[in-house]
Structures are given as structure tokens and as C-alpha cells.
Amino acid sequence: MGNGAILRTLGVAASLALTVVPADAYKIYVSNEKDNTVTVINSDGFKVEQTLDVGQRPRGITMTKDGKYLLVCASDDDAVQVFDAVTLKLIKTLPSGPDPELFILHPTGNPLYIANEDDNLVTVVDINTNKVLAEVPVGVEPEGMGISPDGKVLVNTSETTNMAHFIDTTTYELTDNVLVDSRPRYAQFSHDGSQLWVSSEIGGTVAIIDPATRKIIKKLTFEVPGVTPEALQPVGVKVTQDGALAFIALGPANRVAVVNAKTFEIMKYLLVGQRVWQLAFSPDQKHLFSTNGVSNDISVIDVERLKVIKSIRTGRFPWGVVTSQE
Amino acid sequence: MLRTWCLIGGLAVSIVCWTPVYAASDADEGWPCVQRKIPVLSAGMMWAGPPVNEAAKSLWQTNGDVNALAVRLAARRTSLDEADKLIAGYAASVAADDKDLHLTALFAGVLDLINAERQQIMAGIEKYTRKQKSLAMAIGKTRAELKAALKVAEPNEDERKLRRDLEQKLSWQSRIHHDREKSLTFVCESPVILEQRVFAIARSIANHLE
Numbered sequence: 150m151g152n153g154a155i156l157r158t159l160g161v162a163a164s165l166a167l168t169v170v171p172a173d174a175y176k177i178y179v180s181n182e183k184d185n186t187v188t189v190i191n192s193d194g195f196k197v198e199q200t201l202d203v204g205q206r207p208r209g210i211t212m213t214k215d216g217k218y219l220l221v222c223a224s225d226d227d228a229v230q231v232f233d234a235v236t237l238k239l240i241k242t243l244p245s246g247p248d249p250e251l252f253i254l255h256p257t258g259n260p261l262y263i264a265n266e267d268d269n270l271v272t273v274v275d276i277n278t279n280k281v282l283a284e285v286p287v288g289v290e291p292e293g294m295g296i297s298p299d300g301k302v303l304v305n306t307s308e309t310t311n312m313a314h315f316i317d318t319t320t321y322e323l324t325d326n327v328l329v330d331s332r333p334r335y336a337q338f339s340h341d342g343s344q345l346w347v348s349s350e351i352g353g354t355v356a357i358i359d360p361a362t363r364k365i366i367k368k369l370t371f372e373v374p375g376v377t378p379e380a381l382q383p384v385g386v387k388v389t390q391d392g393a394l395a396f397i398a399l400g401p402a403n404r405v406a407v408v409n410a411k412t413f414e415i416m417k418y419l420l421v422g423q424r425v426w427q428l429a430f431s432p433d434q435k436h437l438f439s440t441n442g443v444s445n446d447i448s449v450i451d452v453e454r455l456k457v458i459k460s461i462r463t464g465r466f467p468w469g470v471v472t473s474q475e
Numbered sequence: 476m477l478r479t480w481c482l483i484g485g486l487a488v489s490i491v492c493w494t495p496v497y498a499a500s501d502a503d504e505g506w507p508c509v510q511r512k513i514p515v516l517s518a519g520m521m522w523a524g525p526p527v528n529e530a531a532k533s534l535w536q537t538n539g540d541v542n543a544l545a546v547r548l549a550a551r552r553t554s555l556d557e558a559d560k561l562i563a564g565y566a567a568s569v570a571a572d573d574k575d576l577h578l579t580a581l582f583a584g585v586l587d588l589i590n591a592e593r594q595q596i597m598a599g600i601e602k603y604t605r606k607q608k609s610l611a612m613a614i615g616k617t618r619a620e621l622k623a624a625l626k627v628a629e630p631n632e633d634e635r636k637l638r639r640d641l642e643q644k645l646s647w648q649s650r651i652h653h654d655r656e657k658s659l660t661f662v663c664e665s666p667v668i669l670e671q672r673v674f675a676i677a678r679s680i681a682n683h684l685e
């Protein structure tokens with residue numbers, strides 16, 4: 150082999166080495182409400198890889214269970230957009246009902262349950278056939294959407310009615326309502342289905358409900374030295390897979406509360422960015438990402454050390470966040 | 476309660492209406508911005524470092540270096556990139572034992588200065604709103620006068636002149652009100668921009684804590 154051929158071979162090898170992506174690399178997708186974009190971040194170095202133009206006022210964002218598609222609530226377009234997660238090309242638009250804000254997929258991957266803020270409905274859509282399967286009337290300004298791990302119970306929170314509505318996913322009928330504090334924003338089941346966490350933004354509390362009895366077993370309140378109580382506005386909630394910890398985004402308090410999910414003791418308040426809104430874990434749950442709507446960034450939290458390790462610039466008003474392989 | 480104002484154009488009476496955005500909530504009556512009114516930015520919302528105690532507050536006012544740097548960082552003409560460099564330079568110049576206190580004092584100074592500027596701007600916004608409200612009332616008065624003038628079945632020359640004058644007055648008053656209302660969107664951004672600035676500076680200072 151001549152020198153030129155050797156150099157060419159080495160060159161090819163070097164360029165291959167440079168393009169090798171770590172096996173556990175994943176992507177973080179952030180919807181930017183004011184910019185009508187989605188920021189795509191590579192977990193390898195937490196670098197912004199691309200900014201994708203999407204529909205108007207993107208808020209809720211999720212991935213299909215097979216990881217192939219990215220779903221975005223384009224609230225002002227009254228649609229859910231479906232993007233190829235690799236090419237980031239718009240594949241299709243799902244019917245969503247008016248003003249879709251947040252949504253959740255059934256644990257099997259289909260259907261999609263969408264909260265229609267302006268129409269007091271939850272719309273159920275088959276993501277393969279694009280058909281609306283049901284429209285379930287709920288309380289005023291529906292927002293938070295949680296689904297039990299067995300997929301049998303859907304929970305929707307209504308901001309104005311101040312209730313968590315329990316919906317049977319087979320009959321689409323309301324089976325129960327639990328009154329919570331003012332302006333409930335988010336509902337999250339623990340992975341074993343034994344707890345349902347519901348945040349109340351104006352009430353400043355998080356109710357932990359036993360889904361079996363529909364009774365509130367604990368109500369969390371928050372206190373941060375030097376922060377006025379009105380600024381403590383819980384929104385996004387995430388519980389670790391092992392059920393040990395819960396993280397609660399506290400809005401304009403710029404903090405994420407870390408809660409022992411067994412004893413309900415508040416362990417720590419992490420200073421993240423301004424107006425912290427939604428949260429998402431990395432696939433291995435080693436990191437947690439928070440969208441910070443006023444400082445226009447996401448914060449990266451090291452879940453084991455309970456430390457904020459990085460801030461990544463996004464578009465304006467980052468709202469929702471999801472990771473691939475989640 | 477929101478009130479809708481209407482611009483009446485010409486005798487054919489074409490009417491254009493709009494609704495000014497006042498008060499995000501009852502608690503913020505007199506506050507015209509969609510953004511919630513946060514009267515004072517508290518240290519706890521920005522800072523997870525050492526407590527911002529009396530020692531820190533007094534140091535920024537008495538120590539010439541800290542004071543001068545706080546003033547420079549608070550000024551909007553200093554870019555955030557430049558602020559990062561200034562903070563890094565200062566942190567490197569302070570002895571390790573003094574670093575946390577001096578950096579906390581620096582943050583306290585920037586927060587105080589930006590809070591003062593922000594409060595002035597917010598007072599200005601509220602004054603602006605009061606002016607808008609009195610202009611809106613004047614529009615209502617002119618409109619009532621015009622309505623009365625239009626009721627005269629066979630107006631004489633003086634009455635026709637009065638109609639024309641009132642129409643012109645209403646047109647000008649409405650235009651000024653409308654233009655000011657539009658510029659509110661930009662005016663309302665100012666307190667938020669300052670909130671973003673103080674947070675970014677706090678974060679930059681905190682990166683150098685021991």
C-alpha cells in the first residue's frame with residue numbers, strides 16, 4: 150500500500166472515529182412557545198444541534214413509544230404536528246381539537262389524549278389512522294394529563310374547575326373527580342401506579358392522591374428563604390422510576406423542589422433558571438432537564454448529586470421538553 | 476372589567492373598536508401589562524450562594540471596587556459577555572478567603588441597583604396607565620358630545636362646525652390612545668428584560684463562588 154493509500158485509509162478511519170456517537174447518546178427536544186421552534190440538543194456535550202421550525206405556539210411535546218416520531222402541540226394552529234425524529238421532517242398533522250396544550254400517549258403507544266384548553270374537552274386520537282376516537286367533556290381549561298401505568302385510567306386536571314378528573318380509557322366516561330387547590334397544572338403517576346401527583350399553580354401546593362381510593366394522602370407546601378410565597382407556583386412534576394424522588398418545578402421561584410417520594414420530605418430547592426415550567430428525565434434518569442421560560446434556557450440537573458450542572462440556551466419561552474428513548 | 480373603546484370615523488359613522496389590556500389580575504389594578512407585576516426582585520429568586528446579609532449589603536456600598544463594578548454591571552450598556560469577563564477578572568483578583576463575601580456583596584449591589592431602576596420604570600408604566608385612563612374618559616366625553624350634536628335634525632352652520640370639530644377631536648384622541656396602547660407591549664418588556672439581566676449576572680457571579 151502506497152503512502153497516499155495509507156493516508157486515505159487513516160483519513161477515513163479518523164473521520165469515522167469523529168462521527169461515532171456514544172451508544173447511550175440521546176436527544177433533548179425543547180418547544181419554544183414564542184419562537185415557534187423546537188431546539189434539538191445532543192446529550193453528547195449537551196450542545197444545541199438544530200433549531201426546527203414548527204407550528205404556532207408550540208407547547209406540549211412528546212415522543213412516540215418506538216422513538217421514531219416527535220409530537221408537538223401547535224396550540225395556535227389547533228393541531229398536533231408529527232415529525233420524523235431523525236430527519237426532523239414534518240410527516241403529518243393530527244386532528245387535535247382547538248388549542249391543544251398538553252397531551253399524553255397510552256402506555257401501549259396509541260392513542261393520544263389531548264387537553265383542549267379553550268374547549269373544555271379531552272380529545273382522543275388514533276395516531277396511526279388520524280381518527281378522533283372520542284371527545285370527553287371535562288372541567289374548564291383542561292391542562293394536565295396523566296395516565297396510569299396499566300393504561301386504564303386517564304387523569305386530566307382543569308385549571309378553573311380545580312379538579313383532577315378520572316376518566317375510564319375504555320368507556321371514555323368520567324368515573325371520579327378530586328378537588329385540589331387552585332389552578333391544577335400537571336398530573337403524574339408514579340411508575341408503580343400507587344401515587345398520583347397533582348400540582349396546583351396558584352394554590353402553591355402539590356396533592357399526592359392514592360389512585361385506588363381517590364383520597365389525597367399528602368399535600369405538599371413549599372417555603373424558600375427570601376422568596377415570596379406568591380412566587381412558589383408548582384407546575385411540572387416528575388417521579389423517578391424507582392419511586393424514590395420527585396422533582397417539582399416551582400415557576401417564578403426559579404427553583405426545582407426535590408422531594409423524598411416515600412416520606413414526602415422536601416430535601417432541597419435547586420436554583421435553575423427563570424420561570425421554571427416543565428421537566429423531563431434523560432433515558433437513564435441520570436439527568437433531569439427543566440425548561441426556564443424567562444431566562445430562555447434549560448437547566449441540566451445531576452439527579453444523583455442533586456446539583457444543577459449546566460444551562461443550555463434555547464429559543465424564547467421554552468415550554469415543554471422531552472428526550473428521545475424516554 | 477375591560478372597557479372597549481371605539482373610533483368613530485366620518486359622518487357615515489364607521490366604527491373601529493379595541494379593548495385595552497389592563498391589569499393582569501384584580502390584585503394588580505393599575506398595572507397594564509400582561510406580565511404579572513413583581514414589585515421587587517428578591518435575592519432568593521436569583522441566588523443560591525451565601526446569605527445576602529447586612530455584611531454583604533454594607534460592603535457593596537463602602538468598598539469602592541465592589542461599588543464601581545456593581546454600577547458597571549447593572550448598567551444596560553454593559554453587554555452580558557462583557558459582564559462575564561468583568562466578573563471573572565474581579566473574582567480572580569480577590570483573596571480566596573474574601574471571595575464569597577465580596578462576590579455576594581457584588582450580587583447584592585447589582586440587585587439593589589437594578590431593583591431601583593426597575594421600580595422607576597414600573598412607576599412610569601403606572602403613570603402612563605393613569606394618563607391612558609384619563610384620555611379614555613375624555614374620549615367617552617367627546618363621543619357623548621358628538622352623539623348629541625348628531626341628533627340635531629337640521630343643523631345650522633355653527634352646529635355643522637361643532638360636529639366637524641368634535642369628529643376631528645375624537646379622531647385625534649382615539650389615535651393617540653391607540654398608538655400609546657400599542658407601545659405598551661414594548662414598555663411592558665422592560666421590567667422583564669431587567670429581571671433577565673440580574674438573573675444572568677447572578678448566575679455568572681455564582682460560578683466564581685468558592
